[in-house]
Amino acid sequence: MRLLALETATEYCSVALLTVAADGQVSMHSVGRHAPRLQTELILPMLDELLQQTSMSLASCDAIAYSAGPGAFTGVRIAASVAQGLAFASDLPVVAVSSLQAQAQGVARLHGASAAVSCFDARMQEIYLGAYQLDANGLMQPLADEVVCRPNEAPELLCTAWANHTSAGVAAGSGWLTYGDELSAQLAVTQRYLDAMPEAQDVARLALPMVLAGAAKAPEHALPVYLRDDVWKKLPGR
Secondary structure, eight states: EEEEEEEEESSSEEEEEEEOOTTOOOEEEEEEEEEOHHHHHHHHHHHHHHHHTOOOOEEEEEEEEEEEEEEEEHHHHHHHHHHHHHHHHTEEEEEEEEEHHHHHHHHHHHHOOOOEEEEEETTTTEEEEEEEETTTTTOOEEOOEEEEEEEOOOEEEEEEEEHHHHHEEEEEEEHHHHHHHHHHTOOOOOOEEETTOOOOHHHHHHHHHEEEEEEOBBBBGGGOOOSSSSGGGTTTTT
């Protein structure tokens, strides 16, 4: 099993290749860099670099996972469109993974967090927000639906789910940097990782069970998730 993953939802652009050997051993190779507004120029060269490093080809992969959003408007479109194009070209299925969930998975991997409130600054005085807890398989799973909201208006359902989770949790992402006071008044955390960003290797880890369960979809289903449905109306010139 070989799973290719793409992540371009934030300022960190990355690609990863997850391989499951016949004996069940999992290996990961990834390429990534901080690249504000350069995802379009970098994503395909980074993919070529990754495939060269691993002596693999796109045709040898079994599926393509991508970070579907939410995140930067252009960034989430890039990952979805590149995943779709590659999938059509190679006749591969696709798997969409939440960028907020991937960010939470990253703080579990890097910092040993067992629960995390993941938050992006959505601009226009709004945030993208999700709460997650580690399951028995070491994967961050949502405690409630992800939302876009005002920083001081986190949904009651999400706040209640977070208050009832069974272990100490951390904060992750740029939303906490901008709106830490408002968020901490509603969602108690023990540590903040303000520079946390979603990475392709965490997209791959979250996507793997879906691929193994046969939940991967045809390429035309590779679509971005904005949460804010009217985001296009708020763009300059609209």
